Amino acid sequence: MKKFRFLFSLTLILGLFFTACDEDDPIVAFDKPVVSAPSNVATIPFGSTDQSVDFTVSIDSDLTANYTASGTNVSVLNASGSVSGNSITINYSAGSSAGAASITLTVTDSEGQTDDATAVISIDQPEFEVKVTSNITQNTTWTSDKVYILGGRITVVNGVTLTIEPGTIIKGEAGTGANATALLVARGGTLMAEGTADAPIIFTSVADEISIEDVAAGNFGSPNLDPDINGLWGGVIVLGKAPISASNESGDVSEIQIEGIPTSDQNGLYGGNEPGDNSGVLKYISIRHGGTNIGSGNEINGLSLGGVGSGTVIENIEVVANQDDGIEWFGGTVNVKNVLVWNVGDDGIDTDQSWNGTLDNFIVVAPTGHAFELDGPEGSMEAGHVIQNGTIVATVGDRISQDLINVDNNSIVDLKNLFFTGISEGQKINRVTAAGVTFEGIEIDVTAEELPNHVNGDVPAGVTAGTGTKKADASVFGWTWAGKSGALTGL
Numbered sequence: 001m002k003k004f005r006f007l008f009s010l011t012l013i014l015g016l017f018f019t020a021c022d023e024d025d026p027i028v029a030f031d032k033p034v035v036s037a038p039s040n041v042a043t044i045p046f047g048s049t050d051q052s053v054d055f056t057v058s059i060d061s062d063l064t065a066n067y068t069a070s071g072t073n074v075s076v077l078n079a080s081g082s083v084s085g086n087s088i089t090i091n092y093s094a095g096s097s098a099g100a101a102s103i104t105l106t107v108t109d110s111e112g113q114t115d116d117a118t119a120v121i122s123i124d125q126p127e128f129e130v131k132v133t134s135n136i137t138q139n140t141t142w143t144s145d146k147v148y149i150l151g152g153r154i155t156v157v158n159g160v161t162l163t164i165e166p167g168t169i170i171k172g173e174a175g176t177g178a179n180a181t182a183l184l185v186a187r188g189g190t191l192m193a194e195g196t197a198d199a200p201i202i203f204t205s206v207a208d209e210i211s212i213e214d215v216a217a218g219n220f221g222s223p224n225l226d227p228d229i230n231g232l233w234g235g236v237i238v239l240g241k242a243p244i245s246a247s248n249e250s251g252d253v254s255e256i257q258i259e260g261i262p263t264s265d266q267n268g269l270y271g272g273n274e275p276g277d278n279s280g281v282l283k284y285i286s287i288r289h290g291g292t293n294i295g296s297g298n299e300i301n302g303l304s305l306g307g308v309g310s311g312t313v314i315e316n317i318e319v320v321a322n323q324d325d326g327i328e329w330f331g332g333t334v335n336v337k338n339v340l341v342w343n344v345g346d347d348g349i350d351t352d353q354s355w356n357g358t359l360d361n362f363i364v365v366a367p368t369g370h371a372f373e374l375d376g377p378e379g380s381m382e383a384g385h386v387i388q389n390g391t392i393v394a395t396v397g398d399r400i401s402q403d404l405i406n407v408d409n410n411s412i413v414d415l416k417n418l419f420f421t422g423i424s425e426g427q428k429i430n431r432v433t434a435a436g437v438t439f440e441g442i443e444i445d446v447t448a449e450e451l452p453n454h455v456n457g458d459v460p461a462g463v464t465a466g467t468g469t470k471k472a473d474a475s476v477f478g479w480t481w482a483g484k485s486g487a488l489t490g491l
């Protein structure tokens with residue numbers, strides 16, 4: 001019996017052994033990939049293009065693997081490939097802004113197992129770039145060998161002068177609402193920004209790649225942004241102590257907060273009783289790609305002038321592709337000459353609160369709002385202004401102005417020697433009965449038979465069909481981006 005039991009057990013054991021040999025091989029566990037990033041990547045220069053970072057990789061020797069790489073504030077040049085060896089070199093270029101950057105490497109083996117690691121990179125502030133993040137509280141000069149980056153709403157405060165050299169570039173960072181970037185000259189502050197035709201001062205967006213070298217070479221247009229891209233930053237705001245016509249629920253007020261600046265910021269107040277107030281000098285300045293939204297559908301103008309006095313000199317100004325108006329006056333007494341407004345998203349020229357000055361020699365090309373938005377006084381103080389010697393191109397391609405001249409019943413303005421061309425159906429002088437509005441030498445580039453279709457009411461004696469005997473002197477705008485691009489050909 002014992003012998004039988006032994007033989008049975010032996011037979012069973014051998015049967016299990018041979019049965020196991022016939023089954024599939026057992027599952028083999030492969031090691032997961034391991035990716036390590038360097039912890040001490042050297043700071044790289046801004047704008048550098050020949051950079052690399054080495055990651056350490058470990059994969060099971062029986063497997064193959066591939067990698068993908070992605071970057072933040074850098075451009076990765078070899079974003080994918082196969083793993084060979086124990087390291088992977090990722091080549092990259094610095095991003096468009098100084099500060100933190102990173103590269104994340106992900107390795108996936110042939111079993112579908114993954115691991116990743118991130119290398120943190122620091123991009124150095126370029127030597128030629130100056131980030132401005134606080135108000136100008138002492139006399140300061142911005143020089144043409146540097147590019148100044150507005151990191152927010154930067155104010156030249158009362159009693160302080162900011163001087164900007166010819167050829168200087170100022171770029172605004174992106175931001176909306178209370179974070180909108182702008183250069184604000186408060187009442188009592190002074191801006192001495194005297195560019196020249198050969199070296200204009202350019203305000204633009206950080207997205208604009210225009211450089212110091214471009215300006216020095218006479219290339220004043222953006223190398224990468226089209227001249228109709230708007231809303232990328234804020235704009236330029238100058239405030240003064242000259243009279244304004246404003247009111248609130250209690251009656252007349254002599255000062256008020258400029259639109260878009262929180263009431264908590266007293267630097268936003270403008271108006272007063274000093275008609276000859278002096279906020280400085282603005283000459284040969286180009287303001288581009290601005291007009292970011294500051295709340296409730298309200299955008300910053302290219303150039304806003306609030307209560308600016310007649311002691312201020314403003315001439316040879318270009319506004320390109322602003323999301324809101326080109327230039328808007330809120331009262332004040334300042335005179336302005338040689339203005340070019342091109343491709344703005346709202347009104348070309350906007351006046352409010354009884355501005356009491358003169359706009360002389362100007363061109364407005366293809367605004368998509370009104371060519372002119374000329375409002376009357378908002379308080380009991382009544383004063384008027386003169387707008388003269390201008391050429392207005394009301395339509396270019398699919399950019400069509402809403403109308404030619406828009407005034408209120410109480411507007412006070414003398415319009416002299418203006419030529420409107422590029423006329424489309426429906427574009428009109430919207431009101432010719434306002435007692436304070438006069439028309440003299442207004443020519444509209446249509447036939448005499450068509451003229452009544454472009455006036456809302458009877459055609460005044462000062463409005464005629466014409467071909468441009470009254471218009472701006474376009475020769476003074478050769479320095480502008482519009483002039484150099486050919487947008488003023490024939491004007």
